[in-house]
Amino acid sequence: MNRTGAKHQTMGATMSAIETGTDHLLGRIEGHVAVLSFNRPEARNALSDEIYDGFAKALPAIAADSNIRVLMLTGENDAFCAGGDVKGMHARNSGKSSGRGSVEDAIARLRHIQNLVSGSMRRLPQPVIAAIPGAAAGAGLSIALSADLRIASEKALLVTAFANVGASGDFGMSWFLPRIVGEARAKELMFTSPRLSAAEALDLGMVNKVFPQEKFAEHAMNYCQEMAERAPIALRYIKENINRSLSVTLEVALDAEGVAMPRTMSTADHREAAAAFVEKRQPKFIGQ
Numbered sequence: 001m002n003r004t005g006a007k008h009q010t011m012g013a014t015m016s017a018i019e020t021g022t023d024h025l026l027g028r029i030e031g032h033v034a035v036l037s038f039n040r041p042e043a044r045n046a047l048s049d050e051i052y053d054g055f056a057k058a059l060p061a062i063a064a065d066s067n068i069r070v071l072m073l074t075g076e077n078d079a080f081c082a083g084g085d086v087k088g089m090h091a092r093n094s095g096k097s098s099g100r101g102s103v104e105d106a107i108a109r110l111r112h113i114q115n116l117v118s119g120s121m122r123r124l125p126q127p128v129i130a131a132i133p134g135a136a137a138g139a140g141l142s143i144a145l146s147a148d149l150r151i152a153s154e155k156a157l158l159v160t161a162f163a164n165v166g167a168s169g170d171f172g173m174s175w176f177l178p179r180i181v182g183e184a185r186a187k188e189l190m191f192t193s194p195r196l197s198a199a200e201a202l203d204l205g206m207v208n209k210v211f212p213q214e215k216f217a218e219h220a221m222n223y224c225q226e227m228a229e230r231a232p233i234a235l236r237y238i239k240e241n242i243n244r245s246l247s248v249t250l251e252v253a254l255d256a257e258g259v260a261m262p263r264t265m266s267t268a269d270h271r272e273a274a275a276a277f278v279e280k281r282q283p284k285f286i287g288q
Helices: 049-065 087-094 105-124 139-146 173-181 181-194 198-204 216-228 232-245 248-264 268-279
Strands: 001-008 012-017 025-030 032-038 068-073 128-132 135-137 151-155 157-159 209-213
Touching: 001 151, 012 032, 012 049, 025 049, 032 049, 032 216, 049 105, 068 216, 128 139, 128 216, 135 139, 139 157, 139 173, 151 198, 151 216, 157 198, 173 181, 198 209, 209 216, 232 248, 232 268, 248 268
Parallel strands: 032 068, 068 128, 128 151, 135 157, 151 209
Antiparallel strands: 001 012, 012 025, 025 032
């Protein structure tokens, strides 16, 4: 993997940068955890072309790096991502800025960037954890839902938001949300766009854990580091099996498990886990 920037020690762990090509999406590696962070504080971390390009650069490199066991996606300045830049939309609609092409051009572009971000996150072999420190709205919420797990600060705010601006939704909202909360509740959330607190989102299953606002970044990193200490090969097969199971028959799922289980049980990590169980100690996984 191409890492840039000088390595330095922080709290005993080596950190290095992930090249994203933009300040709108910051990237770093701490131990076995890669971190990508939305960084447009002037726009509550709203999406931009630079962010899309950053994902295009960073995600394939993360996927190919066997040292990275978990990806944490988060946002700077106590916000996750506000989704589309509504002020920018208004400027284009009113002719105050360039960039408004044909509907056909917009369709082709959106299909491409959705697959680039939400599609790539879904296909990433490592577990993806969205750490939501504040507002996650519209496409920002869609991207959070594309992660495997979501954790939130107690001050986080989740809102589908699309209907509020006369839009239908993108970045996978209509696919991810009903699989998490059910069809009827997903329609209600998208029709009415309620502002959900972290506690409400937890009750709905939209987030997995809620942490105190104070030191949320530290709580989130600890959660991801603990996940990264688990057997990485097993986690990758588990993610692959569950993702596949949503669109295949039981027979196909059983066949896939029949392949994955012997493969994971032939690893050094499995042998270490079995030995640790017998010896009553914590296993140390090496990803082999």
